[in-house]
Amino acid sequence: MLQEMIGQKVVVDLRSAFVCLGTLVRVDDHYLELRNADLHDLRDTQTSRENYVAASLATGVKRNRKRLLLNRADLVAISRQEDVVEE
Numbered sequence: 001m002l003q004e005m006i007g008q009k010v011v012v013d014l015r016s017a018f019v020c021l022g023t024l025v026r027v028d029d030h031y032l033e034l035r036n037a038d039l040h041d042l043r044d045t046q047t048s049r050e051n052y053v054a055a056s057l058a059t060g061v062k063r064n065r066k067r068l069l070l071n072r073a074d075l076v077a078i079s080r081q082e083d084v085v086e087e
Helices: 049-059
Strands: 009-014 018-027 031-041 065-071 075-080
Touching: 009 031, 018 049, 018 065, 031 049
Parallel strands: none
Antiparallel strands: 009 018, 009 075, 018 031, 031 065
C-alpha cells in the first residue's frame, strides 16, 4: 500500500511528539524517504498535531529538510495530504 503513495505529498504521524509532512519518494523494509519535508516537534508549540497539520496545509509546508529518512518502526499512521479532513 505504501508503494501507491510514492510521489505523493503525505502526512506521517510518529509515535513520539513529531509529525512529518513531505513528498514520499521511496520505501523499503525499514525506512520511508521523504523530500522537501517538514519534521515538526510538537513539544515546541502549544498547537495540537491536528491543528499544526491543518495550518501547514492551509499556509504551505515549511520545509526544514531536503531529504529525510523515517524509521518505519516509529510510524503510527501515514496519509496523503489530500486525504486530511478539515473540521
